[in-house]
Amino acid sequence: MKKTTLSLIFLFTTLVQVVAQPKAYEWKTADAAGYPYRYVTNDPMKARFYTLKNGLTVILSVNKKEPRIFSFIATRAGSNTDPRTNTGLAHYLEHMLFKGTDKFGTLDWAKEKPLLDQIDALYEKYNKTTDTTERKKLYREIDRVSGEAAKFAIANEYDKMMASMGSQNTNAFTSYEVTAYMEDLPANALDRYLAVQAERFRQPVLRIFHTELEAVYEEKNRSLDNDPWKVQEALYAALFPTHNYGQQTTIGTIEHLKNPSLVEIRNYYNKYYVPNNMAVLLVGDLNPDEVIKKVDAALGYLQSKPVEQYTPAPEAPLTAVQVREVYGPTPENVRIGFRLPTAVNNLKTGAVITICDELMSNSAAGLIDLNLNKQQKILGGSSTVDFNKDYSVWTLSGRPKQGQALEEVKNLLIGEVQKLKKGDFDDNVIASIVSNYKLNAIRQLENNYSRINPLLESFIASKGEDWHNEVKKLDALSTVTKGDVVAFANEHFKDNYVVVYKHKGPDKNIVKVDKPEITPVEVNREAQSPFLSKVNSLPMDDIKPVWLDYRKDFQKSKAGAAEVLYVKNTENELFRLGYRFPMGTYHNKLLPIATQYLQFLSTDKYSAEQISKEFFNLACTYTINSSGEYTTVRLSGLQENFEKGARLLEHLLKNCKANDEALEQLKGRLMKARADAKLNKGAIMQGLMSYAQYGPKNPYNNQLSDSELKNLTSTQLITLLHDLFSYQHQVIYYGPQPLAAFTEKIKAVHPLAQFKPIPALNDFKQVEQTATQVLFADYDMVQAEISWVRNTDQFSPALAPTVELFNNYFGGGMASIVFQTLRESKALAYSTYAFYGVPQKKDQKYTLTGYIGSQADKLNEAIAGMNELLNQLPESEKMLETAKVSIRKNYQTDRILQDAIIYNYLNAQDLGLTTDERKLIYEQLDKLTFKDLQKFSSTNLANKPYTYCIVASEKRIKSDDLKKYGEVKKLSLEEIFGY
Structure with a gap:
């Protein structure tokens, strides 16, 4: 179980009884509707584990909180099972399983198939050819035949089918041991979903391959620009010198990506995508007795066959510290990894590893938290565990302060490990860790996604056989003693670790995947296969939408001078308390610094360390977040600890004492963090976009100058x-x-007398784009990232239906115009989108934001591609109808619950709305036509001035290319960040 910091809450009475008198967690067998299944007694998720006659695992868990079902279809095959000669194969097979079969995704299979066979043969010949000239000639032929084949293909038909039934989060992922395909669908769409999945896995066709392969190239290039990714690869390579965890990356080597084999991909599919190696997991609003019949009817035809599992030889013990060094443009840091035993079917081991990890770092009272973070000895540190199937990996991470050597950070982290080995920690922390974990299990039950993840992990690890241990783990944690921790730490935490030093500097080992010449292919937007029509004709029971009624769905009251907004929790004993101030960083730039300072302060009653321990022992969590116009103080926990937690928070804020030494250390850490932000390409792009939207003085660079930060006093912050x-x-x-x-x-507990007036607001006004401009920031990277920014008209409630439909149709997902054109047809990017952003306040303007991340040598093509779509909205009645149906079905099953009701109301107030705007959108949606979208686009977007925000390397981008798009302004980092 990965560490969670947002739901650390105290163990209530019934769970205390569980610790005192552990329940029995045993496998039992039952039979319902003619299908036998297994379950674990006292499983809070009441998960049922079925095995169909063909070996397919089906795992079902009921959650009736909203009329939706989250699904994974998973195969126990990932990068571990890639052939050594074709690494990355599992991953790009994952991409291809969205392309259809001989029944969908095709206009004319009889005409398409011979062309696809030619492409197969050409790739095999291409792979065996070493002559550069001949390879280019062959690729041109691949490109030509692919263009011919694409005339018979229907791009994104899978995505269209899923959108038409109201599914969300259509996606997939590949890791070491699994490839999983996910959907979040309406509960009434299950028949349609299963019909599509049954066909999808029947006989997938590897069509539109070379453009999708280019998307994988883009993903590889993005990884080359991702320093944390490179650090992780280096760590695992050293920890696992023989196991595929360290010897095969999920995306694959550049050499293998350049030489794909469709024959090998198909062989891999036939070898591992068999029912006895797969699972269907469904969690949500379902009837298991009905659902299992439907899954069997849909997927029972799949034929099982023996599967050769990856069975690596055991890794030899590490007998010395292994040092690796990684270079890149991002800030320096240290990562330390220990190879540990597997926790699969080893309950005690998993429990002890978890306690060790939490004792080291739990964001409150761990050794790293108290001794390094709280004392500001490093910029920041943490720990985490990866529970993989064959081995576990314990990772410690640390960031240096200004001028601090990476080796010193490493030594400080290892010093805390030594304390763990000596038992130099508070015994009571173990009990608090256990309490927090048990309550976090209750939180997990509230959400379909958080429910399904542990079930997926259990299937990956053991085909679900160790689920009883997962359920038992909460009790097993209670049995872990200090002696267990010390013994385990001394056995496993020796000089047998890997340390990766991430240095700032050029990476001389980067070899990017070069851009191949690709001719845009047909996407046939208006085409529709008979299979799609058949799926869309399957009945879906009506689900009536539920709109918020701001007069009934929450209550208002007064407590002294404060308004109280209230929603009753009828499900459990958890509470969430918020104090919301109409005062944020636009009113006072010191607010976020003051709240950081608070964590290092003592009171007249407690030291800073004791305060952290008190909150952790209560299993209460508090946060203070300041945005532009609001600051919110939040406290969460168990109702029986509400008063203690609230009083402790009150005491801390009202009685915290100045600590000049802590402030000086904080200033140093802030200066380092500010310098590090300038090395982050994402942060740089955020700054460019804020500059484009608001001008030189904008919310992003609304920061203290270096001199203001240096002269900051404790008195200012304490006051x-x-x-x-x-x-x-x-x-x-x-x-x-x-x-x-x-x-x-x-x-x-929170006296509310007469309030002080809120300080004056520093109001930032959006600029008007009167001429096209290029804002450029130089960054050492392989890719180029481009964003479009244009402010348009002031907010109008009447525009909500049009804006919602435009965003869904134009740029809001894999079934959208932007994604289909720029990625599927033109292979210009791995990631691309565009949306018409709704402001947060009624007096603000909408902002169009577009994005594409592509290889630097595709910059001109990428800009031209997006501009073409912005200037001439492509028409597709079929895609428009899909967008409408998707929105309508999502709204039918969308439920706003708990305190989200209150925050929805507050957001509506800021926009001047008195009713739930989703109702207006739903009622007006069917009245909109393409002409409405065309008029909207023509009025607001087409042939209008934009500000292009470009982050790229000057070594890879020609300045003359940038000048073609408008006046170029190269921004300094000081202009972007304000310091």
């Missing part, structure tokens, strides 16, 4: 913290306590 609760704010509560009782309680 702000002490006074925070005296400013106007609302009280937001979601919990089990009745409103009247809560109101009396909050007045007692």
Whole structure:
């Protein structure tokens, strides 16, 4: 179980009883509707594990909170099972399983197939050819025949089918041991979903291959620009000198990507995509007795066959520290990895590893948290565990302060490991860790996605056989003693680790995947296979949408001078409390610094370390977040600890004491963090886009200057913290306590007298783009990233239906015009999108934002491609109807629950709305036509001035190319960041 920091909450009475009298977690067998299944007694998810006659695993868990079902179809095959001669194969097979079969994705299979056979043969010949000239000639022929074949293909028909049934999060992923395909679908779409999946895995066709392969090339190039990814690869390569964890990357080597074999891909599919190696996982609003019949009817035809599992030889023990060095443009850091035993079917080992990890770092009271982060000895540190099938990996990470050597960070981290080995930690922390984990298990039950993930991990590890251990793990944690931890640490945490030093500097080992010459292929937007029509004709029971009623769905009250907004928790004993101030960084730039300073402060009653421990022992979590116009203080936990947690938070903010030494250390860390931000390409792009939207003085560079930060005093920050609760704010509560009782309680623990007025607002106004301009930032990277920014008209509630439909149709997913054209047809990017952004306030303007990340040598093609779409909205009645149906079906099953109701209301207030705008969109959607979208696009987007924000390397981009698009302004990092 990975570490979670947002739901650390105290163990309530019934769970205490569980610790005292452990329940029995045993496999049992039952039979319902003619299908035998297994289950684990006292499993809170009540998961059923079926095995169909063909060996297919089916795992079902019921959750009735909303009328949706989350699904994974998983295959126990990933990069571990790639042939050594074709690494990356599992991953690009994953991409190809969205392309269809001989029944969908094709206009005319009889005419398409001979061309695809030619492409197969050409790739085999291409792979065996070494002469550069001959290879280029063969690739041109591949490109030509692919263009002919694409005339008979229907791009993205899978995505269209899923969108038409209201599915969300259509995607897939590949890792070491699994490839999984996910959907989040309406509960009434299950018949359609299963019909599509049954056909999808029957006989996939590898069509439109060379453009999709180019998308994989782009993904590889993105990985070359991703320093954390490179660090992880280096760590695993050293930890696993023989195991495929370290010897085969998921995306594959450049050499293998350049020489793909469709024959090998097909062989791989036939070898591993068999029912006895696969699972269907469904979690949500379902009837298991009905669903298992449907899954069997849909997928029972699949034929099982023996599967050769990856069975590596055991790794030899590491007997010395292994050092690796990685270079790149991002900030320096250290990562340390220990290879540990597998926790699969080893309950005690998994529990002890988890406790070790949490004792080291739990974001509150771990050794790294208290001794390194709280004392500001490093810029930041943490730990985490990867529980893989064959081995576990424990990772420690640390970032250096300004001028601090990476080796010193490493030594500090290892020093905390030595304390673990000596037992130099508070015994009580183990009990608090256990309590937090148990309550986090309750949180996990609230969400389909969080429910399904552990089930997927269990299938990957053991085909579900160790699920009883996963359920038992919560109790197993309770049995771990200090002696267990010390013994395990001394056995496994020796000089047997790998340390990766990430240095700032050029990576001389980067070899990018060169851009092949690709002719754009047909996408046949208006085409539709008979199979799609058949699927769309399958009945879907009506689900009535549920709109928020701001007069009924939450309650209002008063507590002193504060407004109280209340939603009752009828499900469990958890609470969430919020204090929301209409005052943020636009009012006072010191707010985010003051809240960081707070974590290092003592009071007259507690030291800073004791405060962290007190919150952790209560299993209460508090956060303080300041955005532009709002600051929100949040506290969450168990209702029985509400008063203690609230009083502790009150005490901390009102009684924190100045600590000049801590402030000086914080200033140093902030200076280093600010310098590090300038090395982050994502942060640079954010700054460019804010500059484009607001001009030279914008929300992003609304920062203290270096001199202002240097001259900052404790008095300024302490005054702000002490006074925070005296400013106007609302009280937001979601919990089990009745409103009247809560109101009396909050007045007692959080006195609400007359409020101070809110300071003046530094109001940032969006600029008007009157001429096309290029904002450029130089960054040492393989790719080029381009964003389009244009502010348009002021917000209007009446535009909501048009904006929603435009975004879904034009640039909002894999079934959209932008994705289909720029990725599927032209192979210009791995990631691309465009959306018409709705402002947060009624007096603000909409902003069109487009994005494409491509190889640097594709910059001109990428810009031309997006501009063509912005200037002339392509027409497709079929895609428009798909967009409408998708929106309609999503709204029918969309449910806003818990305190999200209150925050939805508050956001609506900012826009001047008095009702749930989703109702207006739903009711007006069918009245909209393509002419409405065309008029909208022509009025706001077509042939209008844009600001292009480009982050790329000057060594890979020609300045004359940039000048073609408008006046070029190269921004300095100081202009972007404000310091």
